[in-house]
Amino acid sequence: MQVLKFGGTSVGSVESIKQVIQIIDSYRRDDGSQPGDLITVVFSAMGGVTNQLIEIGRMATTGDTDYMELVRRIEDRHFNVIKALIPVKEQSKVFAQVRGVINELEDLLRGVSLIRELSPRTLDLITSFGERLSTAVITECIRSRGISAQFLDARTVIKTDDQFGQADVNYPLTNQLIQDHYAKTDALQLVTGFIGSTDKNETTTLGRGGSDYTASILGAALNAEVIDIWTDVDGMMTADPRKVTNAFNIPTITYAEAMELSHFGAKVIYPPSLQPAFARNIPVRVLNTFNPTHEGTLVSRTAERRQYTITGISSIDDIALVNVQGSGMIGVAGVSAKLFGVLAAHKISVILISQASSEHSICFALDPRGAENVKAILDSEFATEIAHGHIDNIAIERDLSVIATVGEGMRKSSGIAGKLFSVLGKNGVNIVAVAQGSSEINISVVINKNNLSKALNALHNIFFQSEARVLNLYLVGTGLIGKTLLQQIAKQADYLKSEKLLKVCVVGMTNTRKMLLDPKGIDLDDWSERQLAEGVTTSLPAFVEKIKDYNLPNSVFIDCTSDKDVVQFYESLLDANISVVTPNKVANSGSYAEYRRLQRTALNRGVKFLYETNVGAGLPIINTVQGLMTAGDQFLKIEAILSGTLSFIFNTFSAGTSFADVVREAKTKGYTEPDPRDDLSGQDVARKILILAREAGFPLEPQDVTINNLLPQSCLDAPTVPAFFDELERNNDYFENLLASADAKGEKLRFVASFENDKAVIELRSVGPEHPFYQLTGADNIVSFTTERYKDRPLVVKGPGAGAEVTASGVFADVVSIGSYLA
Numbered sequence: 035m036q037v038l039k040f041g042g043t044s045v046g047s048v049e050s051i052k053q054v055i056q057i058i059d060s061y062r063r064d065d066g067s068q069p070g071d072l073i074t075v076v077f078s079a080m081g082g083v084t085n086q087l088i089e090i091g092r093m094a095t096t097g098d099t100d101y102m103e104l105v106r107r108i109e110d111r112h113f114n115v116i117k118a119l120i121p122v123k124e125q126s127k128v129f130a131q132v133r134g135v136i137n138e139l140e141d142l143l144r145g146v147s148l149i150r151e152l153s154p155r156t157l158d159l160i161t162s163f164g165e166r167l168s169t170a171v172i173t174e175c176i177r178s179r180g181i182s183a184q185f186l187d188a189r190t191v192i193k194t195d196d197q198f199g200q201a202d203v204n205y206p207l208t209n210q211l212i213q214d215h216y217a218k219t220d221a222l223q224l225v226t227g228f229i230g231s232t233d234k235n236e237t238t239t240l241g242r243g244g245s246d247y248t249a250s251i252l253g254a255a256l257n258a259e260v261i262d263i264w265t266d267v268d269g270m271m272t273a274d275p276r277k278v279t280n281a282f283n284i285p286t287i288t289y290a291e292a293m294e295l296s297h298f299g300a301k302v303i304y305p306p307s308l309q310p311a312f313a314r315n316i317p318v319r320v321l322n323t324f325n326p327t328h329e330g331t332l333v334s335r336t337a338e339r340r341q342y343t344i345t346g347i348s349s350i351d352d353i354a355l356v357n358v359q360g361s362g363m364i365g366v367a368g369v370s371a372k373l374f375g376v377l378a379a380h381k382i383s384v385i386l387i388s389q390a391s392s393e394h395s396i397c398f399a400l401d402p403r404g405a406e407n408v409k410a411i412l413d414s415e416f417a418t419e420i421a422h423g424h425i426d427n428i429a430i431e432r433d434l435s436v437i438a439t440v441g442e443g444m445r446k447s448s449g450i451a452g453k454l455f456s457v458l459g460k461n462g463v464n465i466v467a468v469a470q471g472s473s474e475i476n477i478s479v480v481i482n483k484n485n486l487s488k489a490l491n492a493l494h495n496i497f498f499q500s501e502a503r504v505l506n507l508y509l510v511g512t513g514l515i516g517k518t519l520l521q522q523i524a525k526q527a528d529y530l531k532s533e534k535l536l537k538v539c540v541v542g543m544t545n546t547r548k549m550l551l552d553p554k555g556i557d558l559d560d561w562s563e564r565q566l567a568e569g570v571t572t573s574l575p576a577f578v579e580k581i582k583d584y585n586l587p588n589s590v591f592i593d594c595t596s597d598k599d600v601v602q603f604y605e606s607l608l609d610a611n612i613s614v615v616t617p618n619k620v621a622n623s624g625s626y627a628e629y630r631r632l633q634r635t636a637l638n639r640g641v642k643f644l645y646e647t648n649v650g651a652g653l654p655i656i657n658t659v660q661g662l663m664t665a666g667d668q669f670l671k672i673e674a675i676l677s678g679t680l681s682f683i684f685n686t687f688s689a690g691t692s693f694a695d696v697v698r699e700a701k702t703k704g705y706t707e708p709d710p711r712d713d714l715s716g717q718d719v720a721r722k723i724l725i726l727a728r729e730a731g732f733p734l735e736p737q738d739v740t741i742n743n744l745l746p747q748s749c750l751d752a753p754t755v756p757a758f759f760d761e762l763e764r765n766n767d768y769f770e771n772l773l774a775s776a777d778a779k780g781e782k783l784r785f786v787a788s789f790e791n792d793k794a795v796i797e798l799r800s801v802g803p804e805h806p807f808y809q810l811t812g813a814d815n816i817v818s819f820t821t822e823r824y825k826d827r828p829l830v831v832k833g834p835g836a837g838a839e840v841t842a843s844g845v846f847a848d849v850v851s852i853g854s855y856l857a
C-alpha cells in the first residue's frame with residue numbers, strides 16, 4: 035500500500051489537477067494494471083477554499099448575505115474542473131452531485147445566519163465542505179478515465195473526540211474501521227483530508243497539518259510502504275529559499291531533524307501530524323507536484339550519510355524573549371518549576387528556553403503577540419517573589435529572531451558551536467540567548483531581527499562547505515585602479531569559486547557621478563553600461579547607509595579613490611563589521627590617533643582593515659613589516675625609494691627631452707597619483723614613509739617627516755594640473771641641470787626616503803654605482819629594512835611599485851585574504 039496526499043495548491047486549479055491525475059497514473063504498476071488496489075490518495079480542499087469557508091461562516095453570523103457570492107465562487111471553481119476534465123456527456127451527473135453538496139452547505143449557512151452564532155462544532159462542519167467538494171470532483175475526473183476509484187469520506191473511518199477544531203483521534207477504533215473498510219475493496223481510494231467524526235457522527239477537523247495527518251493515520255493503520263506528501267516545493271530545503279538564495283534540497287532527513295526544523299519555522303511539512311507514520315517507522319517522501327521528477331525529501335528513521343555536519347537551518351522571524359531574573363533565584367529550588375507550571379496552566383507555548391548555570395536568570399522565547407499578556411500573568415503569579423526581592427524583574431525584549439541549526443551530524447562532531455559563534459561574531463551579529471537541546475541535534479540562537487538575513491546567509495555559507503563562501507564587495511572609485519580591479523575579479527571569478535571556494539560578488543559601486551547597488555550582484559561584463567544606465571547620482575552617505583541596510587554577510591568596502599571624504603566613513607563601516615580594503619593612503623597618513631583608531635576598531639570588531647597597496651603597490655611591503663613586528667623584531671632603519679613615478683622619471687629623463695613629457699608619460703602609464711603634483715611634491719612618498727614607520731611601531735605624526743623639496747616653488751604653487759605642467763615646461767632647464775650635475779659625477783638621481791632615530795627625511799640624492807639604489811630601473815621601488823635581526827645585511831624588497839595591474843592585484847589579494855579569514 036502506498037498513501038499519497040495532495041495539498042491545496044496541488045488541487046488548486048484545472049491545470050494542477052491534470053498534473054495530479056498524471057502523477058496518480060504514474061504509480062501504476064509496471065505490468066500496466068490499474069493502481070486501484072495499491073494506493074490511497076488523500077486530498078486537501080482547493081487552495082484558499084478552507085479560509086474562504088471560515089470567512090463565509092463568519093459573514094453568515096453577522097447577517098452579511100454577501101457570503102452567498104463567495105459560495106457561488108467556490109461552486110464555480112469546482113464546476114470549472116468538471117467542465118475541463120470530464121467528458122460532456124458525463125458532466126450533468128457530477129454537476130448535480132456538487133450542487134447537492136453546495137445545497138447542504140447553503141442550508142447550514144442559513145441556519146447560522148438565523149441563530150447568529152458560529153460554534154466550533156458548526157465551523158468544523160462548514161470547513162469540511164472544502165475537502166468533500168475537492169475529493170468528490172477529482173474522484174469523478176479519475177473515474178471518467180475508466181479507472182475504478184472510490185470516494186471515501188474520511189468521517190466514516192476516522193473517529194475522534196469532540197475537541198472541535200483540533201480533535202484527538204481514537205486510534206483503536208479508527209484503525210479497526212480503516213482496516214475493515216480496506217478489506218472490502220480493492221478500488222483506488224480517494225479520501226477527504228482534514229476531517230473526521232465523533233462517535234455521534236458529528237463532523238470534526240484535525241487541526242494544523244490536517245490532510246497530512248489523514249494520510250499519516252491511513253498509512254499507519256494500513257502499514258503503508260511509504261507516504262508521499264505532494265506539495266508545491268522540492269521537498270525540505272537547507273534553509274528558507276526566500277531568505278537564503280543558495281539553499282538547496284535535503285534528500286534525506288530523520289524524523290527528529292524534521293521535527294526540529296519545523297519547530298523553528300520550516301513550514302514544508304508539519305511533522306507532528308506525521309507522528310502516527312513515524313511511530314510505525316513508515317518513510318514519508320515530500321515531493322513537488324509541479325516538478326514531479328525531483329527527488330524531494332525522504333523523511334525516515336535514519337538519514338543517509340551526508341557530507342555536511344548540519345542538515346538545515348531554520349528560523350522564526352519574530353519572537354519576544356521573556357527574562358526572569360533575580361539573585362533570590364540562585365539555589366532556590368522551585369522557581370523554574372513554578373514558572374513552567376504557570377506557563378503550562380495558561381497554555382502558553384514556549385519556543386525556546388535558556389537558563390544560565392548561575393541560576394540567576396531564566397529566559398524563554400515566545401510569540402511576541404502574547405508577550406504582554408504573559409508578563410502580566412507572571413507579574414501577578416510571582417508578586418510575592420518580586421515583593422521579597424527574590425525576583426528583581428520580569429522583562430520583555432522584542433524585535434528578536436531565533437535561528438536553529440539542526441542536524442544529527444552535530445551529535446558526533448565537536449566545534450559546531452564554535453564555528454557558529456565565530457561566524458556570527460565576525461559578521462557582527464550579537465547573540466542575545468542560546469539554547470542547545472540535550473539531544474544535541476539543535477543549537478538555537480536568539481539574535482536581533484535586523485541581523486536575521488545576514489546571519490542565516492553567513493551560517494548557510496559556512497556550514498554547507500562545498501558551496502563557495504560569498505564575499506560581498508562595495509567599490510568606491512571606478513577609475514584606473516577600481517576598473518582594473520573589476521577586470522581582474524571578473525577574470526579570476528571561476529578559479530576562486532572552484533579552487534578557493536570563494537564567490538566574489540560586487541554588490542555596489544560608485545564613482546563621483548553615479549552609484550549602483552544591487553544586493554544580488556552586479557554582472558562584471560557590463561557593469562560600466564549598467565552604472566551609467568541604472569546608477570543614481572552619487573551620495574556617499576546614502577551609499578554607506580545602503581551598505582548597512584543590506585547588512586549582507588562577509589561584506590568588504592573597497593576605497594579606490596584618493597579622496598579624504600571617503601575615509602571619513604571607514605570607522606563607522608568597521609564598526610558595522612564591514613572590512614575595509616584600500617590603496618588610498620589618506621586614512622593612514624593623517625594623525626597618528628586616527629590611524630590607531632581604525633586599527634583598534636577593526637580589531638575589536640573582528641574585521642579587517644587592509645592596505646598593502648599603500649606602499650609599493652602590490653609589493654609585499656606592509657605585510658613584511660607586520661610579519662617582522664608580529665615576530666618581535668625591532669626596526670632600526672628604513673631606507674627606500676617609494677615613488678614609482680619618480681623612479682620612472684629619473685630613469686627616463688635625459689638631456690634634450692622634456693621633463694614635463696616624461697611626467698605625462700608616467701601619468702599615462704598609470705604610475706602617478708590622480709593628481710601628479712602629489713608625486714612630484716614628495717607628498718606621496720611622505721605618506722608612505724610615515725605609514726611604514728607607523729607599521730614599524732613608531733608613533734610618527736605627519737610633521738615628523740621632513741621633505742627636502744625637489745620642485746621649484748612656482749611648480750609647487752601651480753593651482754591646477756595643466757598649470758603645473760606649464761610650470762614644468764618653463765623649468766626644464768632646472769631639471770636638466772640637476773641631471774647634468776649627477777651625470778658629471780657618474781651618478782644617478784634618486785628620490786630617497788629614510789627613517790632612523792624617530793626622524794623621517796625625504797630628499798633628492800645622486801647616488802653612485804656602489805649604492806644599492808643605483809641599479810634601479812623602470813618604475814621600481816626598493817625598500818631596505820635594517821632591524822635587530824637583519825642588522826648586518828638588511829632585508830630588501832624590490833620590484834615594480836606603481837601601475838594599474840600591480841596595484842589592483844595587491845588590492846585583490848587583500849580582498850581574497852579577507853575571504854579566507856572569514857571562512
Ligand SMILES: NC(=O)C1=CN([C@@H]2O[C@H](COP(=O)(O)OP(=O)(O)OC[C@H]3O[C@@H](n4cnc5c(N)ncnc54)[C@H](O)[C@@H]3O)[C@@H](O)[C@H]2O)C=CC1
Pocket residue numbers: 510511512513514515516544545546547572574594595596597599600617618619647648651678704705706707708835836837838841
Ligand atoms: N596608480 C598606482 O600605481 C597606485 C595607486 N594607488 C592609489 O589608488 C587610488 C586610486 O587611484 P586611481 O585609480 O589612479 O585614481 P582615479 O582618479 O583614476 O580614480 C578615482 C576614482 O574614484 C572616484 N572618486 C573619487 N572621489 C570619490 C568620492 N568622493 N565618491 C565616489 N567616488 C569617488 C572617481 O570618480 C574615480 O572613479 C589612489 O588613492 C592612489 O593613491 C595606490 C598604489 C599605487
Ligand SMILES: N[C@@H](CC=O)C(=O)O
Pocket residue numbers: 647648649650651676677678679680705706707713718835836837
Ligand atoms: N603614485 C604612486 C603610486 C603608488 O602609490 C607612485 O608613483 O609610486
Ligand code: NA
Pocket residue numbers: 646647648649650651652653654655656844
Ligand atoms: Na605593497
